[in-house]
Amino acid sequence: MSGLPRSSHALVTGGGRGIGRAIASALAQAGATVTVIGRNRATLEEAVAAGAAHFAEVADVADEAAISAAIARAGDRQPIDILIANAGVAESAPFAKSDVALFRRMIDVDFMGVVHAVQAVLPAMKVRPYGRIVAIASTAGLKGYAYASAYSAAKHAVVGLVRSLALELATTHITVNAVCPGFTDTDLLADSIDNIMKKTGRSHEQAVADLSRNNPQARLVTPAEVADTVVWLCGEGAGAITGQAIAVAGGEV
Template identity: 40%
Template sequence: MDHAGRHALVTGGGTGIGLSIARALASAGAEVTITGRNLARLQRVAEENPRLHPLQMNVDEEASVRDGIAAAAEARGPVAICVANAGIAEAAPFRQETLAHWRQIMATNLDGVFLTFQAALATLGREDWGRMVAISSIAGLVGLKNAIAYTASKHGVIGLVHGLSEEYMGGRVTFNAVCPGYVETPIVERNAAEIAARQGITEEEARAYLARGNRHKTLLQTDEVTGAVMWLCSDAARSVNGQSIQIAGGQVT
């Protein structure tokens, strides 16, 4: 897999799944813009590889996304590979859900993908090659208890991918979603700590509880998600479009 000469952009590229994907794309020769809120963290990551380029960007702020991606394209060329990974995972029982929290989740998880894809597509010509990949979740395919806003936002991401794949059908740009289960990332670590404190159990017990949310009862590793994304970005997946790839240790739907 050779992406030499291509510009890739990964939102939420400073940690977890996004960082794993960014490293793999850079290793494949792409110039990779990694975005996030924490510029210092991005700069530290970028020291690993000269093909990693930090960009402070908030996906829930329109000007930040449009201006940031335009600047990245000016510096490194059209965004041929765009991985919309940035997101937040916060639980709340429906009766306790607030409109402010609902809107925060939607702004980051759904509006952020919309803005990122639209700004990235604006850098491409009509005949240009492109791969647009959204990191959704198994919660985008099934309901997730006590996480209604998160579930709705991830369903929305898959709907966005479906619509875009139809709108751009026949061109050289594809749109797909990857739907992981529980992955061993800082998000899962934070959630495990919160569950442990709330339920009076150890963090190891909380991690085991989360792992049971995957069909094979094991936490996923970031390389499993990265492998799927890299395949979707390859020429071998040129006819894969509008799909939701499940990575959860078994059949989810």
């Protein structure tokens, strides 16, 4: 399997924790210079101090001007070859209780956050000799989940964007793919587990089992498993892989 090009620069949104941090760390270990972007400066700086990334920029992906400026600063240090559009939020509610504000939050962060990041990196990436764009979607972008209509709709939009953009860029050196994790063992999922426990009175073990029941392997996915898939897609050996939405979900999809 071919690795990353020498001296490549990877940018990871939402790279301070969870899946994003695991991806940043894996890319750094594979030889890339890594810049992480997120909203919490302390979290980002801790990731840099721990060696999971080399540089950090503070920005909210839902803020087009802020994310564009952050990416421009990162690109001024070193042109960007790899974008991992990972930043996202997840909220659940029955459809009848999902107001317009909830749908807008999911679309603004989970979908438009990807759009803003891609639009910011693409012009310069087109003139580079190498380009990889990977959006972190979800199995919710490949199937429906009850009580997650807004989140699922936003993630479906990400997958549609990836498939369309891959066709537009198919004759270039840039590939565009989505990685779609199932329920993954992160602090974001821990919040969901706490909510299940509070609302249903179930134990922690019961709540985890409830989230794992859709996975035929009967377990949660690990951030490292998602990161390994991303690193492979960013490597030179994955040049023919584009427009794909790859589930990392134990056979769920």
